[in-house]
Amino acid sequence: MDANLEQQLDTIVTAAKAGSRRLLTLSTDEKNTALRQMASGLRSDSAAIESANKLDMTAGNEAGLSDAMLDRLLLTADRIEAVAVALEEIADLADPVGSIIETINRPNGLVIEKTRVPIGVLLMIYESRPNVTADAAALCFKAGNAVILRGGKEAVRSNRAILDAMLKPLGDDFPRDAIQLIPITDRAAVGALLQMSGRIDMCIPRGGEGLIRAVAEQSRIPVLKHYKGVCHVYVDKDADLDMALEIAVNAKCSRPGVCNAMETLLVHRDVAGEFLPRFAEATGVFHVELRGCARTCRILPDAKPARESDWDEEYLDMICAVRVVDGDDAAIAHIDAHGSQHSDAIVTADAHAAERFLRGVDSATVYVNASTRFTDGAAFGKGAEIGISTDKLHARGPCGLEELTTYKYVIRGSGQVRG
Amino acid sequence: MDANLEQQLDTIVTAAKAGSRRLLTLSTDEKNTALRQMASGLRSDSAAIESANKLDMTAGNEAGLSDAMLDRLLLTADRIEAVAVALEEIADLADPVGSIIETINRPNGLVIEKTRVPIGVLLMIYESRPNVTADAAALCFKAGNAVILRGGKEAVRSNRAILDAMLKPLGDDFPRDAIQLIPITDRAAVGALLQMSGRIDMCIPRGGEGLIRAVAEQSRIPVLKHYKGVCHVYVDKDADLDMALEIAVNAKCSRPGVCNAMETLLVHRDVAGEFLPRFAEATGVFHVELRGCARTCRILPDAKPARESDWDEEYLDMICAVRVVDGDDAAIAHIDAHGSQHSDAIVTADAHAAERFLRGVDSATVYVNASTRFTDGAAFGKGAEIGISTDKLHARGPCGLEELTTYKYVIRGSGQVRG
Numbered sequence: 126m127d128a129n130l131e132q133q134l135d136t137i138v139t140a141a142k143a144g145s146r147r148l149l150t151l152s153t154d155e156k157n158t159a160l161r162q163m164a165s166g167l168r169s170d171s172a173a174i175e176s177a178n179k180l181d182m183t184a185g186n187e188a189g190l191s192d193a194m195l196d197r198l199l200l201t202a203d204r205i206e207a208v209a210v211a212l213e214e215i216a217d218l219a220d221p222v223g224s225i226i227e228t229i230n231r232p233n234g235l236v237i238e239k240t241r242v243p244i245g246v247l248l249m250i251y252e253s254r255p256n257v258t259a260d261a262a263a264l265c266f267k268a269g270n271a272v273i274l275r276g277g278k279e280a281v282r283s284n285r286a287i288l289d290a291m292l293k294p295l296g297d298d299f300p301r302d303a304i305q306l307i308p309i310t311d312r313a314a315v316g317a318l319l320q321m322s323g324r325i326d327m328c329i330p331r332g333g334e335g336l337i338r339a340v341a342e343q344s345r346i347p348v349l350k351h352y353k354g355v356c357h358v359y360v361d362k363d364a365d366l367d368m369a370l371e372i373a374v375n376a377k378c379s380r381p382g383v384c385n386a387m388e389t390l391l392v393h394r395d396v397a398g399e400f401l402p403r404f405a406e407a408t409g410v411f412h413v414e415l416r417g418c419a420r421t422c423r424i425l426p427d428a429k430p431a432r433e434s435d436w437d438e439e440y441l442d443m444i445c446a447v448r449v450v451d452g453d454d455a456a457i458a459h460i461d462a463h464g465s466q467h468s469d470a471i472v473t474a475d476a477h478a479a480e481r482f483l484r485g486v487d488s489a490t491v492y493v494n495a496s497t498r499f500t501d502g503a504a505f506g507k508g509a510e511i512g513i514s515t516d517k518l519h520a521r522g523p524c525g526l527e528e529l530t531t532y533k534y535v536i537r538g539s540g541q542v543r544g
Numbered sequence: 545m546d547a548n549l550e551q552q553l554d555t556i557v558t559a560a561k562a563g564s565r566r567l568l569t570l571s572t573d574e575k576n577t578a579l580r581q582m583a584s585g586l587r588s589d590s591a592a593i594e595s596a597n598k599l600d601m602t603a604g605n606e607a608g609l610s611d612a613m614l615d616r617l618l619l620t621a622d623r624i625e626a627v628a629v630a631l632e633e634i635a636d637l638a639d640p641v642g643s644i645i646e647t648i649n650r651p652n653g654l655v656i657e658k659t660r661v662p663i664g665v666l667l668m669i670y671e672s673r674p675n676v677t678a679d680a681a682a683l684c685f686k687a688g689n690a691v692i693l694r695g696g697k698e699a700v701r702s703n704r705a706i707l708d709a710m711l712k713p714l715g716d717d718f719p720r721d722a723i724q725l726i727p728i729t730d731r732a733a734v735g736a737l738l739q740m741s742g743r744i745d746m747c748i749p750r751g752g753e754g755l756i757r758a759v760a761e762q763s764r765i766p767v768l769k770h771y772k773g774v775c776h777v778y779v780d781k782d783a784d785l786d787m788a789l790e791i792a793v794n795a796k797c798s799r800p801g802v803c804n805a806m807e808t809l810l811v812h813r814d815v816a817g818e819f820l821p822r823f824a825e826a827t828g829v830f831h832v833e834l835r836g837c838a839r840t841c842r843i844l845p846d847a848k849p850a851r852e853s854d855w856d857e858e859y860l861d862m863i864c865a866v867r868v869v870d871g872d873d874a875a876i877a878h879i880d881a882h883g884s885q886h887s888d889a890i891v892t893a894d895a896h897a898a899e900r901f902l903r904g905v906d907s908a909t910v911y912v913n914a915s916t917r918f919t920d921g922a923a924f925g926k927g928a929e930i931g932i933s934t935d936k937l938h939a940r941g942p943c944g945l946e947e948l949t950t951y952k953y954v955i956r957g958s959g960q961v962r963g
């Protein structure tokens with residue numbers, strides 16, 4: 126890495142650390158007021174943001190971005206308004222900082238309060254959606270963290286315009302260094318930042334699995350990751366099959382392109398003969414392509430035979446792998462081998478089978494008798510989310526403001542010394 | 545790495561994963577019974593353990609280990625009994641697994657329980673103390689985790705004898721693969737294990753800072769680290785100086801070789817003239833060497849002048865750095881620059897200064913009017929501890945059974961689907 130880049134990054138990270146310390150002194154009201162000012166800044170500068178975005182769109186067109194990528198990149202007045210509303214919603218959320226997780230009263234009179242505190246300096250690496258600039262900045266800020274934002278090259282003008290609009294209405298004493306957008310598109314910058322353990326406390330990559338794996342590979346900083354959602358619904362022999370059908374169809378078809386959609390249906394052999402034709406008919410309306418195991422294909426001759434790789438696939442599409450299993454143990458074993466520890470559900474009226482499944486499936490979110498589609502911050506009542514973690518540490522599942530904090534032990538004494 | 549070693553490690557890690565899944569099926573009573581059996585196994589085989597330890601001691605002597613290292617390596621009947629008692633104490637601790645951290649009742653009737661679960665497969669890397677084999681195995685087991693133990697080369701026979709004794713009384717259906725001691729002393733083995741992200745869920749190194757840094761450098765697995773304890777006591781201008789003296793002397797002198805001992809005393813300039821001579825006199829009894837800033841040395845002419853490097857030093861000895869500061873902001877800035885985010889205390893009667901310090905100091909444990917020496921699992925009421933974390937994620941401060949767990953969201957529904 127050249128010395129100039131190194132110097133630039135050092136300046137950014139040093140400023141972020143100082144900014145994070147100043148955030149510690151802001152009250153909840155001060156943070157919320159700032160968030161509302163940021164929202165009004167977006168509204169006032171909506172036209173300027175749209176202009177900047179047009180330049181990105183033109184460049185993206187010329188660079189041959191796919192239609193899907195261009196749609197993710199596009200900002201309209203309506204989309205900018207939605208971002209402003211999202212900031213106001215974050216202002217309305219409860220502030221996790223300072224809340225007491227646990228109080229330990231010791232016999233010697235010490236009062237130990239396990240207290241939520243910001244994590245410190247966060248690094249957010251994301252791809253084409255420019256609204257992430259505003260969302261991530263606001264969530265990190267509300268949780269008291271400084272954030273270094275590193276958006277996609279294709280959205281560089283849009284991201285800059287969004288952040289400028291957010292920061293413009295804020296007063297001179299606002300710690301602007303607590304929200305920085307890296308002006309460097311050099312890829313070496315990310316690699317260098319990811320080595321700064323002890324100076325950057327956590328990295329959150331958001332984008333495709335490739336981006337996230339690349340970040341995790343390089344990083345010396347803890348990374349909060351979302352790899353993929355290979356989610357399962359298992360229909361047990363004691364399932365209410367009407368309920369199972371509704372849940373399985375909802376999990377597959379209500380929004381197939383998201384991570385909490387079902388990718389593989391598992392069905393107990395005792396009910397497969399009755400259930401699978403109903404499932405094929407119901408999903409047929411949505412033109413779902415079924416890829417089945419041998420037993421499935423005997424029941425559903427129109428299903429394609431599944432290859433071994435199908436069990437590991439995150440289709441994000443109207444495709445569903447289907448496997449007939451011998452019971453809940455086999456279902457758990459399948460999920461263990463092929464799932465992504467995201468969201469998995471059992472449909473059953475048998476409380477014992479349900480408990481075995483809930484205990485045995487090692488996923489962030491495990492359901493009985495409900496659709497996997499509920500795995501997100503809004504459905505959990507967390508409000509906005511920074512992402513959904515498929516990690517086991519430090520946070521699992523939907524991550525909102527609380528998951529952007531850590532804790533410290535605050536101990537109040539009256540002169541206690543250790544014997 | 546040679547193919548044979550790779551194969552051996554693959555076998556160990558695969559077995560550990562299978563073991564961790566079997567642990568999920570054990571009840572708290574079954575785990576506690578097993579822990580008590582392990583304790584009795586240690587007692588029954590005490591002589592065999594001592595014999596194995598003698599061989600390690602002889603080899604250690606020949607290899608020229610220091611007296612301190614040999615003392616750490618030594619096992620006597622009393623020490624083995626103490627280890628057995630420690631296992632029984634772990635049996636008596638509450639089981640964190642299955643406890644519900646938070647319940648979210650959603651308007652649609654979904655009940656979301658954030659539930660403690662084991663982390664999975666842990667890797668414990670430690671140095672010469674063979675009792676860590678038993679302690680770590682028992683703590684990881686009680687929290688429902690499979691553990692792969694990798695002790696120091698110098699304790700290899702002692703560690704093997706301890707684990708054999710613990711496992712001997714257990715029945716045939718006990719998942720022995722959940723507690724494995726790596727028979728390989730090859731250093732390449734550790735490096736290879738640390739690449740196994742996704743198969744090993746967390747690594748806990750225990751030993752000197754060098755070992756821990758080496759593990760953190762190499763690891764692709766989350767590492768729970770304890771780097772060092774550069775702990776501070778800050779005596780504010782509004783401190784009760786009698787209380788401050790008692791706390792500072794306790795923090796420095798009651799057990800200087802541990803991580804929660806004070807290494808640097810900070811004193812407000814307004815009280816330095818009165819306080820420092822009293823501190824010098826009281827610590828003089830313990831032959832503490834003081835290394836002071838220029839202002840300190842003017843007040844205490846016998847103090848050695850501190851070098852800049854003294855502020856970063858973990859002495860673990862009867863040495864104390866002393867600095868006069870202009871107020872709590874300067875104290876916080878000093879701790880920010882030189883502390884290790886372990887344990888820091890303010891002594892003051894001024895509630896505002898106390899709150900500024902508690903909020904501004906970014907350490908795992910922050911105290912007002914008490915000695916830093918309380919930072920450990922026992923003093924926190926956690927019972928045994930696996931270590932004290934200076935990380936911010938996933939756990940900070942003293943780590944007991946709870947910190948060996950993560951959580952998952954268990955969601956019970958009655959057919960809910962997403963609109």
